[in-house]
Amino acid sequence: MSKLAVRPEEDGQVEAVVREIAQAARDASYHMGLADGAARDAALRSAAAAIRQKATDILAENAKDMAFAAKKGLNAAMQDRLLLTPDRIEAMAQGLEQVAALPDPVGRTLAEWERPNGMKIARVSVPLGVIGIIYESRPNVTADAGSLCLKSGNAAILRGGSESLHSSTIIVECLQAGLKAAGLPVKAVQAIPTRDRAAVGAMLRMADLIDIIVPRGGKSLIERVMAESRIPVIAHLEGNCHVYVHEKADPEMARKVVLNAKMRRTGVCGAAESLLVDRKVAAAQIPGIVDALAAAGCEVRGDEAARSVDPRVVPATDEDWDTEYLDAIISLKVVDGLAAAIDHVNRHGSHHTDAIVTDDQDAADRFLTRVDSAIVLHNASTQFADGGEFGMGAEIGISTGKLHARGPVGAEQLTSFKYVVRGSGQTRP
Amino acid sequence: MSKLAVRPEEDGQVEAVVREIAQAARDASYHMGLADGAARDAALRSAAAAIRQKATDILAENAKDMAFAAKKGLNAAMQDRLLLTPDRIEAMAQGLEQVAALPDPVGRTLAEWERPNGMKIARVSVPLGVIGIIYESRPNVTADAGSLCLKSGNAAILRGGSESLHSSTIIVECLQAGLKAAGLPVKAVQAIPTRDRAAVGAMLRMADLIDIIVPRGGKSLIERVMAESRIPVIAHLEGNCHVYVHEKADPEMARKVVLNAKMRRTGVCGAAESLLVDRKVAAAQIPGIVDALAAAGCEVRGDEAARSVDPRVVPATDEDWDTEYLDAIISLKVVDGLAAAIDHVNRHGSHHTDAIVTDDQDAADRFLTRVDSAIVLHNASTQFADGGEFGMGAEIGISTGKLHARGPVGAEQLTSFKYVVRGSGQTRP
Numbered sequence: 001m002s003k004l005a006v007r008p009e010e011d012g013q014v015e016a017v018v019r020e021i022a023q024a025a026r027d028a029s030y031h032m033g034l035a036d037g038a039a040r041d042a043a044l045r046s047a048a049a050a051i052r053q054k055a056t057d058i059l060a061e062n063a064k065d066m067a068f069a070a071k072k073g074l075n076a077a078m079q080d081r082l083l084l085t086p087d088r089i090e091a092m093a094q095g096l097e098q099v100a101a102l103p104d105p106v107g108r109t110l111a112e113w114e115r116p117n118g119m120k121i122a123r124v125s126v127p128l129g130v131i132g133i134i135y136e137s138r139p140n141v142t143a144d145a146g147s148l149c150l151k152s153g154n155a156a157i158l159r160g161g162s163e164s165l166h167s168s169t170i171i172v173e174c175l176q177a178g179l180k181a182a183g184l185p186v187k188a189v190q191a192i193p194t195r196d197r198a199a200v201g202a203m204l205r206m207a208d209l210i211d212i213i214v215p216r217g218g219k220s221l222i223e224r225v226m227a228e229s230r231i232p233v234i235a236h237l238e239g240n241c242h243v244y245v246h247e248k249a250d251p252e253m254a255r256k257v258v259l260n261a262k263m264r265r266t267g268v269c270g271a272a273e274s275l276l277v278d279r280k281v282a283a284a285q286i287p288g289i290v291d292a293l294a295a296a297g298c299e300v301r302g303d304e305a306a307r308s309v310d311p312r313v314v315p316a317t318d319e320d321w322d323t324e325y326l327d328a329i330i331s332l333k334v335v336d337g338l339a340a341a342i343d344h345v346n347r348h349g350s351h352h353t354d355a356i357v358t359d360d361q362d363a364a365d366r367f368l369t370r371v372d373s374a375i376v377l378h379n380a381s382t383q384f385a386d387g388g389e390f391g392m393g394a395e396i397g398i399s400t401g402k403l404h405a406r407g408p409v410g411a412e413q414l415t416s417f418k419y420v421v422r423g424s425g426q427t428r429p
Numbered sequence: 430m431s432k433l434a435v436r437p438e439e440d441g442q443v444e445a446v447v448r449e450i451a452q453a454a455r456d457a458s459y460h461m462g463l464a465d466g467a468a469r470d471a472a473l474r475s476a477a478a479a480i481r482q483k484a485t486d487i488l489a490e491n492a493k494d495m496a497f498a499a500k501k502g503l504n505a506a507m508q509d510r511l512l513l514t515p516d517r518i519e520a521m522a523q524g525l526e527q528v529a530a531l532p533d534p535v536g537r538t539l540a541e542w543e544r545p546n547g548m549k550i551a552r553v554s555v556p557l558g559v560i561g562i563i564y565e566s567r568p569n570v571t572a573d574a575g576s577l578c579l580k581s582g583n584a585a586i587l588r589g590g591s592e593s594l595h596s597s598t599i600i601v602e603c604l605q606a607g608l609k610a611a612g613l614p615v616k617a618v619q620a621i622p623t624r625d626r627a628a629v630g631a632m633l634r635m636a637d638l639i640d641i642i643v644p645r646g647g648k649s650l651i652e653r654v655m656a657e658s659r660i661p662v663i664a665h666l667e668g669n670c671h672v673y674v675h676e677k678a679d680p681e682m683a684r685k686v687v688l689n690a691k692m693r694r695t696g697v698c699g700a701a702e703s704l705l706v707d708r709k710v711a712a713a714q715i716p717g718i719v720d721a722l723a724a725a726g727c728e729v730r731g732d733e734a735a736r737s738v739d740p741r742v743v744p745a746t747d748e749d750w751d752t753e754y755l756d757a758i759i760s761l762k763v764v765d766g767l768a769a770a771i772d773h774v775n776r777h778g779s780h781h782t783d784a785i786v787t788d789d790q791d792a793a794d795r796f797l798t799r800v801d802s803a804i805v806l807h808n809a810s811t812q813f814a815d816g817g818e819f820g821m822g823a824e825i826g827i828s829t830g831k832l833h834a835r836g837p838v839g840a841e842q843l844t845s846f847k848y849v850v851r852g853s854g855q856t857r858p
Contacts, residue, residue, distance in 0.1 A: 030775075034799060115820055119809055126801075128831050211831060232661060232832050253854040260856035346459075368849050370463060372555075380548055380852030389857065390848070391544060402557050402640060402845035403661050404833040416831035419819070420797050423809030425682040427689035428818065 014194060018202035021157060021190050022209035025130045028185035029155035033127045037104030039182045044100035044147055047178025048093040051143070054174055055089045061166040062139065069137070069163040082137045082163055092143040092171070095394060096178075099147040102393040105412040106153040120422045125415045127153035129211040132203050133396070134225055136217040137161030142171040145216065146189045148396050150175070152414040155188045157210065159203060161217075162195035169193070204229040214409070216397050234409055236400040238324040239269030239352040241382040244341040244367065245285050246358035247278040253379060254285055254357045259292045260381040261355065267326050269398060270353050270375075270385030274321065274331045276341045279305065282334045286310050293330065302332035309334075321348040338363050342370045349373060351400045353385040374400055374407040443623060447631035450586060450619050451638035454559045457614035458584035462556045466533030468611045473529035473576055476607025477522040480572070483603055484518045490595040491568065498566070498592040511566045511592055521572040521600070524823060525607075528576040531822040534841040535582040549851045554844045556582035558640040561632050562825070563654055565646040566590030571600040574645065575618045577825050579604070581843040584617045586639065588632060590646075591624035598622065633658040643838070645826050663838055665829040667753040668698030668781035670811040673770045673796065674714050675787035676707040682808060683714055683786045688721045689810040690784065691759050698827055699782050699804075699814030702753050703760045705770045708734065711763045715739050722759065731761035738763075750777040767792050771799045778802060780829045782814040803829055803836040 032040070051058065062084040069079055105125060112122040131154045133145045142158055149156035160168040168191050176186040192199045203210060207230045215225040215235050222235045243261050245254045261272035277285050286309045290300055294312055301320050302313035313332060320331040321344070335341045345354050355377040356367040364378040375385050375398075387395025387408030395408040405413035461469070480487065491513040498508055534554060541551040560583045562574045571587055578585035589597040597620050605615040621628045632639060636659045643663050644654040651664045672690050674683045690701035706714050715738045719729055723741055730749050731742035742761060749760040750773070764770045774783050784806040785796040793807040804814050804827075816824025816837030824837045834842035 030801075033801075113820065115818070119813065121819060126831075250854075256854060256856055264857055364851075368851075372459075372462075373847065375848045375850060377850040378852060380850055380855040381857050383857040384548065384850065384855070389544075390550060391542065402555075406845055407848045416835055418802065419804045419836045421804065421806040421809055421813065422793075422797075423807060425679075425685060426809040426813070427685055428693055428810050428812040 014196050014198040015202045017194065018192065018199050019206065019209070021192065022130065022203070022206050024187040025155040025157050025190060026209045028187040029127065029129045031185045032150070032153045032155055032188050033106070033129075035153065035184055037106060039184055040104075040150055040153060041100040043150060043178040043182035043184050044096045045178070046181035047147070047175045048096040048100075050174035050177040051089060051093045051096070051171070054170065055086060058084060058089055058167065058170050059086070061170045064166045065137070065164055072163065074163060078137065078163075082139065082167070084139055084167060088140065092140055095140075095144055096147050099151050099394055099411070102151060102411060105151065105415050110417055117426050118424060119426050122420045123417050124420050125417050128414055128416050130155045130157065130209060131414060132157045132159065132210045132213045132231070134159045134200055134203070134213065134215045134217075134221065135161065136221065137164035139164050139167035139171055141216060142168045142191070143175070144394060145214070145396050146172065146175050148394055148411050148414060150179070150188060151411040154414055157190055157192065157203065159192040159200060162197075165195055200225075201228060204231060207231045214396055232404070234397070234399050234401065234405050236269065236350075236352060236398050238350045239271070239385070239398070240274065240322065240324045240348065240350040241270060241272050241352055241385070242274045242276055242345045242349055242354040243272045243382060244276040244335075244345070244354070244356045245278060245281070245289070246338065246341075246356055246360060246363050247280040248360040248363065249281070249285065249357040250359055251285055251288055255288050255292045257355065257357050257379065257381050258289050259296060261383055262293060262330050263296045263298055263328065264381070264383045266328050268383065270382050271326065272330065272355075272382045273324050274333065274348070276333050276335045276344060277306070278341070279334050279336050282306065283309050286313075286332070296328070298328045298330055300330055300332050303334060305334035306332045324350070338366060342367060345371050345373070352398065353377070353382045355380060355382050374398065443625050443627040444631045446623065447621065447628050448635065448638070450621065451559065451632070451635050453616040454584040454586050454619060455638045457616040458556065458558045460614045461579070461582045461584055461617050462535070462558075464582065464613055466535060468613055469533075469579055469582065470529040472579060472607040472611035472613050473525045474607070475610035476576070476604045477525040477529075479603035479606040480518060480522045480525070480600070483599065484515060487513060487518055487596065487599050488515070490599045493595045494566070494593055501592065503566075503592060507566065507592075511568065511596070513568055513596060517569065521569055524569075524573055525576050528580050528823050528840070531580060531840060534580065534844050539846055546855050547853060548855050551849045552846050553849050554846050557843055557845050559584045559586065559638060560843060561586045561588065561639045561642045561660070563588045563629055563632070563642065563644045563646075563650065564590065565650065566593035568593050568596035568600055570645060571597045571620070572604070573823060574643070574825050575601065575604050577823055577840050577843060579608070579617060580840040583843055586619055586621065586632065588621040588629060591626070594624055629654075630657060633660060636660045643825055661833070663826070663828050663830065663834050665698065665779075665781060665827050667779045668700070668814070668827070669703065669751065669753045669777065669779040670699060670701045670781055670814070671703045671705055671774045671778055671783040672701045672811060673705040673764075673774070673783070673785045674707060674710070674718070675767065675770075675785055675789060675792050676709040677789040677792065678710070678714065678786040679788055680714060680717055684717050684721045686784065686786050686808065686810050687718050688725060690812055691722060692725045692727055692757065693810070693812045695757050696755050697812065699811050700755065701759065701784075701811045703750065703762070703777070705762050705764045705773060706735070707770070708763050708765050711735065712738050715742075715761070726757050728758045729761050730758065732763060734763035735761045753779070767795060771796060774800050774802070781827065782806070782811045784809060784811050803827065
């Protein structure tokens with residue numbers, strides 16, 4: 001931990017520290033890419049054991065972070081995210097074991113074919129290389145993100161929020177203990193050992209050593225990373241998710257899906273933020289849905305048409321259509337049919353997750369085809385936007401970009417591929 | 430063509446022109462993404478007909494470009510690439526028809542599964558959106574790259590070299606005629622109507638309207654694009670490709686494969702630039718291979734060990750191991766076994782295409798697994814590094830990056846995907 005002494009003004013030194021880490025990660029990544037899946041899984045299981053064994057030490061390190069955070073005046077929600085408890089530590093250990101149990105994403109034959117000249121071509125999955133993860137002061141992300149990188153044969157450079165430095169450091173030590181036990185290079189997981197924010201900038205410039213950056217956190221963090229990075233970024237900026245209640249929607253299903261999409265958990269990116277109701281059924285559908293939302297403590301902000309149907313709806317401004325509340329608030333707009341709903345979603349949404357409720361298969365198909373989002377659902381809650389719910393195991397986030405990974409980013413999405421060609425002396429005419 | 434009047438110093442105006450084009454491309458991309466594959470194919474066939482019909486006009490426009498290029502003092506090789514002939518125009522038309530005949534890359538179900546709660550999830554291919562192509566003064570690239578973008582349901586913004594402005598413009602008009610005939614938006618293919626280089630910078634900044642940039646050309650062009658772009662880039666910087674002659678290589682096959690890999694065409698990115706020969710067979714293999722290369726007019730630059738075996742080998746410097754000659758020159762290094770060969774390729778190669786010649790299956794498997802390149806071959810020529818030779822139809826280039834596309838980039842690689850979820854009222858517990 002001696003490098004913790006690096007001071008903010010010594011940017012050159014921060015750069016050198018980060019470069020040394022990145023170079024070690026690059027070297028480790030070659031070994032990881034060639035290791036057996038069984039060895040990578042053994043490392044994850046050993047890491048889980050180390051976390052359980054070191055639970056008392058982890059709590060002690062976390063207490064240092066909590067004291068620092070309290071002194072710094074971190075708000076209660078952020079302190080809660082930083083806090084580790086015996087239950088949360090056990091959950092981290094179990095998470096590592098779950099990732100170990102996933103199928104190996106490396107070395108899969110994605111496609112294979114033979115050419116008329118007899119050459120056999122296979123497309124085979126390989127690790128990406130070195131992944132930089134930049135996140136907030138959430139110690140559990142250290143274990144989650146680190147484990148997905150290792151599972152997929154990559155090396156990880158972890159940069160958590162400054163308040164979680166001690167907690168993250170000891171969790172990384174547990175991951176490294178797992179690597180060591182499995183005979184893998186310990187530098188395949190490293191934490192940045194300084195609170196200096198210059199370290200983030202240094203990471204984002206190291207395109208020669210880091211293959212991809214995954215920011216995980218709030219909008220300002222992700223915007224900074226996307227603006228500064230010279231390295232490709234997998235990120236989602238926000239989830240302004242919609243539920244559209246079509247004219248042929250079953251009222252009971254509409255109420256149930258909207259309530260779940262909005263209120264199951266309001267702080268997740270798959271939470272619905274905007275409700276669209278077809279004008280033809282506005283009077284029939286809105287009161288029942290507002291009943292359910294109001295009973296759950298949700299504020300509904302609607303346009304004139306919605307308010308004329310239900311006086312509990314408070315006025316919305318134009319800004320509401322573009323707002324991700326992450327809170328018990330939903331915007332409500334009455335729309336003139338399917339095309340208008342699709343247009344509204346594509347214009348105001350964030351290309352994350354959007355749902356239609358309808359008994360009309362044709363309308364559903366049009367919505368699913370025409371809404372330009374990573375995840376589109378028919379008659380199901382937007383809260384299913386989650387790698388685990390998709391059956392993909394753990395996820396590192398949900399990408400709203402269209403390149404490489406879109407939607408839930410799990411271990412499989414942290415791989416690339418190569419073409420393996422087997423011949424018998426073929427030359428090209 | 431009135432916008433040709435834009436002058437270099439009026440950067441603000443160039444920016445506005447490019448933004449107008451990019452916005453029109455974005456609008457057109459929504460329509461393209463929803464169009465039937467049959468309509469997109471019809472557009473490509475109509476464009477081929479338009480190119481044949483306008484052949485005389487195309488030759489006339491090309492003559493203007495050739496005159497400009499001659500006045501500018503462009504070298505002979507570049508003038509040859511710029512030149513169109515009746516044969517080359519017919520080849521462009523046939524290229525469009527070949528792309529039309531490829532399978533539709535859009536709307537494919539890439540995977541589908543059902544969850545225990547009854548939700549059906551499908552991963553379905555969709556277009557990327559708006560693709561910016563930046564290339565040199567090669568009019569045929571206008572047709573090739575434009576057609577792959579249209580095939581994959583994208584909108585294309587084409588920025589060819591300034592000397593090809595008139596040729597590119599009329600070829601784009603033919604593509605637009607095809608789009609119009611098929612009832613598709615003509616703005617799905619547009620050329621940047623100015624020679625001003627500021628237009629390239631403007632494109633590279635328009636991350637809100639352009640989804641991906643594909644540079645096609647020499648190293649300096651691609652380096653500039655990669656350094657400046659705020660938009661993800663699919664590119665390959667160079668192809669420093671290797672052939673490794675293993676100790677168990679059949680001499681006849683080794684000679685044949687090396688000769689083809691180097692000399693079939695020296696100017697392509699899949700041409701071999703470096704030959705590695707195992708020390709154990711250096712004396713046995715090198716003279717025969719040098720015989721073949723020398724007879725074909727190839728200079729061989731080797732290390733001490735190679736020169737001691739064959740006096741026709743001239744001295745190599747350290748720089749040679751990292752050089753892509755694109756010419757009738759090859760570097761030759763004697764290596765101590767398989768591991769040293771793999772290490773040399775990973776250190777000095779460009780992660781493009783590398784081959785091993787051997788009768789030892791284990792050695793081949795190790796090479797194929799451990800060499801970190803987009804394409805790895807056993808007993809076949811590196812000149813097969815080509816989308817057409819892979820059976821993927823036309824290609825827009827070969828990517829040496831690991832994100833999104835790696836290896837040949839054809840129509841399929843110009844797509845993304847979305848998750849389509851069909852439920853019956855499921856909510857998340």
